[in-house]
Amino acid sequence: MKPAKVRATAAQILASLLRQQGSLASLLPRTTDMADQDQNQMALLRELCFGTCRWYHQLNQELGSLLDKPLKNKDADIHCLLLLGMYQLEHMRLADHAAVSETVNATVVLKKGWAKSLVNGVLRQYQRRLASADSRSDDSSLTYAAWLVDTIRADWPQQGSGILTAGNQHPPMTLRVNLARVSRAAYLDQLAIEGIEATPGTLAESAIYLAQGRAVSTLPGFSDGLVSVQDEASQLIPGLLAAGSGQRILDACAAPGGKTCHVLESLARHGDEPHTMLALDIEARRLGRIEENLQRLMLAAPCVHLQAADSSEPASWWDGIAFDRILLDAPCSATGIIRRQPDVKVLRQAADVPRLVALQHKLLVNLWSCLAPGGVMVYSTCSVLRDENDRQILRFLAETPDAQEIPIAAKWGIVTDAGRQLLPTDQGPDGFYFAVLRKTTPESGKPDL
Numbered sequence: 001m002k003p004a005k006v007r008a009t010a011a012q013i014l015a016s017l018l019r020q021q022g023s024l025a026s027l028l029p030r031t032t033d034m035a036d037q038d039q040n041q042m043a044l045l046r047e048l049c050f051g052t053c054r055w056y057h058q059l060n061q062e063l064g065s066l067l068d069k070p071l072k073n074k075d076a077d078i079h080c081l082l083l084l085g086m087y088q089l090e091h092m093r094l095a096d097h098a099a100v101s102e103t104v105n106a107t108v109v110l111k112k113g114w115a116k117s118l119v120n121g122v123l124r125q126y127q128r129r130l131a132s133a134d135s136r137s138d139d140s141s142l143t144y145a146a147w148l149v150d151t152i153r154a155d156w157p158q159q160g161s162g163i164l165t166a167g168n169q170h171p172p173m174t175l176r177v178n179l180a181r182v183s184r185a186a187y188l189d190q191l192a193i194e195g196i197e198a199t200p201g202t203l204a205e206s207a208i209y210l211a212q213g214r215a216v217s218t219l220p221g222f223s224d225g226l227v228s229v230q231d232e233a234s235q236l237i238p239g240l241l242a243a244g245s246g247q248r249i250l251d252a253c254a255a256p257g258g259k260t261c262h263v264l265e266s267l268a269r270h271g272d273e274p275h276t277m278l279a280l281d282i283e284a285r286r287l288g289r290i291e292e293n294l295q296r297l298m299l300a301a302p303c304v305h306l307q308a309a310d311s312s313e314p315a316s317w318w319d320g321i322a323f324d325r326i327l328l329d330a331p332c333s334a335t336g337i338i339r340r341q342p343d344v345k346v347l348r349q350a351a352d353v354p355r356l357v358a359l360q361h362k363l364l365v366n367l368w369s370c371l372a373p374g375g376v377m378v379y380s381t382c383s384v385l386r387d388e389n390d391r392q393i394l395r396f397l398a399e400t401p402d403a404q405e406i407p408i409a410a411k412w413g414i415v416t417d418a419g420r421q422l423l424p425t426d427q428g429p430d431g432f433y434f435a436v437l438r439k440t441t442p443e444s445g446k447p448d449l
């Protein structure tokens, strides 16, 4: 791909995103489908798309003041081309003249040569604005929709600004060592031999932070299943679920299988296997990702079953035999992982939150009926919004007489009205919420702790 074509492709992807036709994960081509010589262009394409989303609201505001009149809907690609041109000038270490000329050339690739002088004029103007500004505003909230800023600040009066700042940063690359196969210390040694700088995580015993991101194919033992890429917060799940040998385990929202595999790895580490691990996801096409991970990590086994199903409707998939452990890693606003998925800033609308809260509640209530007395459910989200987290669980506890919270004894995170919240921090874990719930036994009427 030529440089102008990369920019034109990025503009088309961003225009589709603005039309809510998919996320960056679904719209960007998969790197595995590409020839080696295209990998650099792919890195540029990703950087243009991710970066423009990260700064979208601020760039869009600036663009509004540079245009005499808004572009027509049918020219959303040119609008996005302007945004990504501005992103290059402000945030990328590229020579300005190259950034401007390749972005202008992209108009021809898009078969909109009429926009050449418009793009050139706006970008030159922006270049002058950047050069003359005494200081750029460092108000991190400018890169978010106003409703999200208000909600985060209302939920977290003390920590709100830190959450917003963290969401503008680049995330660290975090690995999960497969402790069933290799110790963290031994894997750190392997990284050091390869000259890869890394440090152990402090919350999860399997976590390693790399000083620099890199392609997974260059990680020692990746294809043999020694490591996976997973944020440290997510790696806390097996410790909370505390699954044991011979148990029936349900991972109700499982794709792409990060936590399914981690729970199985944690059992395998002690030579254990569940009676059943049922991994469900409503998106059938995403089950393939779970299968890939199970194969790579050598965890595929007759006791592991994958099924496309709506977890909130157990009548459609459940055989009536209760589970000892249920992981409900619920669909959520993803506001705790905005630095990893900056398109959340563009895609998420205020009205999504009550819709997600209702879905999470339905999942909680209906999956609870599948849990055995004495069994444990872990509810988690990658959200920092309290309606999806502690308020959701408080309501569930109030409505469910046989549910009792098991307080999480840990040094990490913030104890909330129910459960525990991690907030995103620079070079640390993502924003994540956890609650551990046990079903009381009929005999005791109390949780079987």
Ligand SMILES: C[S@@+](CC[C@H](N)C(=O)[O-])C[C@H]1O[C@@H](n2cnc3c(N)ncnc32)[C@H](O)[C@@H]1O
Residues within 6 Å of the ligand: 252, 253, 254, 255, 256, 257, 258, 259, 260, 280, 281, 282, 283, 286, 309, 310, 311, 312, 329, 330, 331, 332
């Ligand atoms: C937070 S992601 C799960 C991530 C996964 N647990 C992991 O660690 O890799 C939430 C998942 O829930 C799935 N989902 C959403 N609604 C669902 C439903 N009603 N039933 C089952 N899965 C659902 C989505 O397709 C998505 O894959």
